[in-house]
Amino acid sequence: VVLVESGGGSVQDGGSLKLSCAVSSRLFITYNDMSWYRRPPGGERELVATLTIGGNTNFADSVKGRFNISKDVNKNMMWLQMNNLKPDDTARYYCNSNPPNKGTASWGFGTQVTVSS
Numbered sequence: 610v611v612l613v614e615s616g617g618g619s620v621q622d623g624g625s626l627k628l629s630c631a632v633s634s635r636l637f638i639t640y641n642d643m644s645w646y647r648r649p650p651g652g653e654r655e656l657v658a659t660l661t662i663g664g665n666t667n668f669a670d671s672v673k674g675r676f677n678i679s680k681d682v683n684k685n686m687m688w689l690q691m692n693n694l695k696p697d698d699t700a701r702y703y704c705n706s707n708p709p710n711k712g713t714a715s716w717g718f719g720t721q722v723t724v725s726s
């Protein structure tokens with residue numbers, strides 16, 4: 610399974626970005642809980658948002674009310690809408706199953722988000 614993230618960029622504090630995740634396997638995106646993760650500079654990868662098979666969403670406390678996760682299994686796509694971005698959101702963002710790397714999946718290259726104050 611190949612995961613390709615895109616949509617990152619550099620924005621000002623308070624700005625918005627929408628990240629995209631293209632998934633090579635419809636089965637993978639349909640039958641797994643899917644998540645966005647991020648690795649801040651010098652930090653560890655952390656869970657940001659999850660969309661369960663049943664359609665429930667969970668968010669890290671730091672992004673609640675600002676981020677939204679969605680997917681379209683017919684398009685093999687997942688998205689992360691990020692609003693009111695803050696400098697602490699600066700990180701490389703990745704999509705994957707939750708738990709990650711189910712089956713043949715492995716981490717993609719990610720997409721960089723940089724928020725300046």
